[in-house]
Amino acid sequence: MSQAIVIHGRYADQQFTPDEPLPTIEGRADLVVYPQAGTRPSIFDLFGKAPSLRSREEIEEQLREDRNEWGDS
Numbered sequence: 736m737s738q739a740i741v742i743h744g745r746y747a748d749q750q751f752t753p754d755e756p757l758p759t760i761e762g763r764a765d766l767v768v769y770p771q772a773g774t775r776p777s778i779f780d781l782f783g784k785a786p787s788l789r790s791r792e793e794i795e796e797q798l799r800e801d802r803n804e805w806g807d808s
Contacts, residue, residue: 740760744753746768789797 740758742753742755742757744751744755746752746766751766
């Protein structure tokens with residue numbers, strides 16, 4: 736039997752998010768969760784989810800348009 740590889744991360748909303756890159760090997764895996772009392776919700780959970788994601792360029796273009804409307808160059 737070879738040495739086990741431990742991948743640290745976070746398990747929330749039925750999803751595992753690794754803190755480090757995942758290994759390129761494959762094999763049997765176990766997910767062990769250590770429950771924490773009073774975990775803080777994500778800021779994204781508090782404000783909801785965006786209906787669609789925008790690129791940096793799209794956001795900058797909107798800001799330019801808004802500033803032009805306000806007369807603020």
